[in-house]
Amino acid sequence: MRRYGPAVLLALVGAAILRVSLFSDLYLRYVQPALRPYLVVSGVVLVLLGVAVAVLVRTAEDGEVQEDDLGAPGGDTHATAGHTHGPAGPRVAWFLTLPALALLLFPPPALGSYSAEREADRRAERGVGTFPALPAGNPVDLTLGEFGSRAVYDSDRSLAGRTVRLTGFVTRDADGTWYVTRLLVSCCAADASSARAEVRGAAAPPVDTWVTVTGTWHPEGEPGSDAAWPPALDATSVQRVRQPDNPYEKR
Structure with missing residues (x-):
């Protein structure tokens, strides 16, 4: 059974990738x-490689059994008892299946407040300038990235x-x-x-709770200055919402 370890590992990783990319939006x-598409193709290739490795191992085992039968006088099956050919690999290698099983059964959550806090004080240098006009009507739905830039x-x-x-x-x-807060990815x-x-002006829900906040911009400092960051919003309503399927914004 230990000889099938690489095949099992390949198949598990491929299945995990397919689970999060083909059969869900995780x-x-x-x-x-x-x-x-690249994730789906990668998952399929890994599963097929796992199957191919398992077939090759099985074929090699059948060939060894036939050689042993031919080499045993009188067809004595006891002559090959406990006989193995080549190293089967260390048993500890089976622990490599644990990360694959974890991804398959318990996919890690999206990044949250911890990651945001680690990066909160880092922002790209940008010049002050003008932006396209906002759509007419209120309220205007904006991403956190667009709101912060403006x-x-x-x-x-x-x-x-x-x-x-x-x-x-x-x-x-x-x-x-x-x-x-929102995380931006390229x-x-x-x-x-x-x-x-x-x-400002509203009680804070628990950390990592997803919310939709409606309000008006509270300007502070000159454009491009340290005083203008982070931008502030005078809230008129805070509504709890479910995490969107895509928790990130495009940077």
């Missing part, structure tokens, strides 16, 4: 939607007087200040950075 916790860098102050609606998860500072969760807006 892959969105880790990568951008455009990468789904609030910090828009010299025309296009957010002034507008009601906006932001969706993200709750993060909190040690002093009780809380934020609606490719996958490994390159995630955070965008957040301070929420």
